Amino acid sequence: KEDNDEESLAEDDEDEDNEEDNDEESLAEDDEDNDEEKEDNDEESLAEDDEDDEESLAEDDEDEDNDEESLAEDDEDNDEEKEDNDEESLAEDDEDEDNDEESLAEDDEDNDEEKEDNDEESLAEDDEDEDNEEESLAEDDEDNDEEKEDNDEE
Secondary structure (H helix, E strand, O other): OHHHHHHHHHHHHHHHHHHHHHHHHHHHHHHHHHHHHHHHHHHHHHHHHHHHHHHHHHHHHHEEEEEEHHHHHHHHHHHHHHHHHHHHHHHHHHHHHHHEEEEEHHHHHHHHHHHHHHHHHHHHHHHHHHHHHHHHHHHHHHHHHHHHHHHOOO
């Protein structure tokens, strides 16, 4: 019985050692599995990050293209607006020039009429002066004739 007990204890110790070995081996395998899973997850996460980065860069490129397109459209709109304003300004300048020419023509016409009126007035004054001078000469002649006649009689 004592031999059996010792053998049984020895078997129990061996079983316990085997169980410990199995537990350690199982823990080592679990650690290895966990390490591999973590490595796989890290690689998968890095791959997803790379994919996200590429997607983000593509979106940035698209945004940049849209910005450039928008700026080009803005430039085109500004050029068209400037061209329209330039044309409008030129049309206003032409209208102003036409008005200036019309005003100058009216001024010339007014000046011509005023000069003509002044010339007529001046001619009328000249005629009046001439008439007055003739009248004065006639009176002088008459006075001279009377004086000569008085002198002759005397």
